Amino acid sequence: MTQESFKEDHHLSAKLEEYHVDIPDFPMKPSRWARFIRFMASPAKDPLEPFISSENGVMMLKFVPIMGVAAITLTHIFIH
Amino acid sequence: MRLNDREDELMIAYQKGDNEALEGIYTLLKPPLYSFVFRYSRDEHLSIDIVQDTFVKLQRHKHDYNPEKGKLKSYLFQIAYRLLITKLNRRKRWKKLLPFLTPVQNDGLHLSDRITIREAIAKLPDTQRAVVLLYYYHELSQDEVAQILAIPKGTVKSRLHVAIKRLREELEGNEYDSGVF
CATH class of the missing domain: 1.10.10.10 (Winged helix-like DNA-binding domain superfamily/Winged helix DNA-binding domain)
Structure with missing residues (x-):
């Protein structure tokens, strides 16, 4: 298979040609600080998303802190 | 003996001590390297990191390149591909450990x-x-x-x-x- 024969498939070739990439302007030398900022600024998955998406999950998120505080209070009462 | 491309000639000059030739290599080969990594990963930041790391590696090991063995373009693509695979594998491991810290593709x-x-x-x-x-x-x-x-x-x-x-x-x-x- 040669590149020419690859391009003989005009339909596929035309589709592949549509995939353009814009080259951003960036220096040759990497900057640790710039990478750190990019890492911090990049969107990440919300760890609470599975809870927020369901009604039970939202209720659980509301009650977990209350239960936690209650558990700590009870522990303190029993210790003293 | 094969004909040298412009970037191969610049690389030979760089190996002989012409540091300005490196800028010329970067100008010529940054676009294809970035396009390749971006089309492979669809991650702009990762692609920038890989291109920069490729050139860091080229500078550190500039005398390892032998024009008789192949084009500079292939040599740099090889470095970039290896760096990319290593980085993507590392990212997969992190994703398993800390899924919420992994960047979401946009x-x-x-x-x-x-x-x-x-x-x-x-x-x-x-x-x-x-x-x-x-x-x-x-x-x-x-x-x-x-x-x-x-x-x-x-x-x-x-x-x-x-x-x-x-x-x-x-x-x-x-x-x-x-x-x-």
Whole structure:
């Protein structure tokens, strides 16, 4: 298979040609600080998303802190 | 003996101590390297990091390049591909350990046709995607692709064959769905 024969498939070739990439302007030398900022600024998955998406999950998120505080209070009462 | 490209001549000058030649190499080879990594990973920040790291490695090991063994372009693609695979594997491990710290991919295209070809390429298995990108978009020979990916030439041929078939099916399927045919 040669590149020419690859391009003989005009339909596929035309589709592949549509995939353009814009080259951003960036220096040759990497900057640790710039990478750190990019890492911090990049969107990440919300760890609470599975809870927020369901009604039970939202209720659980509301009650977990209350239960936690209650558990700590009870522990303190029993210790003293 | 093969004819040297402009970047090969600049590399020879750089090896002889002409530091300005490195800027010329960067100007010539940054776009193809970035395009390859971006089309493979669809991650702008990762692509920038890989291109920069490739040039750091080139500077550190500038005397390792031998123009008799191949083009500078293939040599840099080889470095970039290895760095990319290492980084993606590391990212996969982190994703398993701390899923919420892994960056979410953001596709910024709006044209439906572009999304179609992007998605069709993205759906290819990693190994097939690399072969198509290097062979089609960067017009490298099968020998050069084999050298970059460290696989036999026969494997390049078979992966290309399967990848093209899959791309055709994917794109035709999509057009049938959208009523083009």
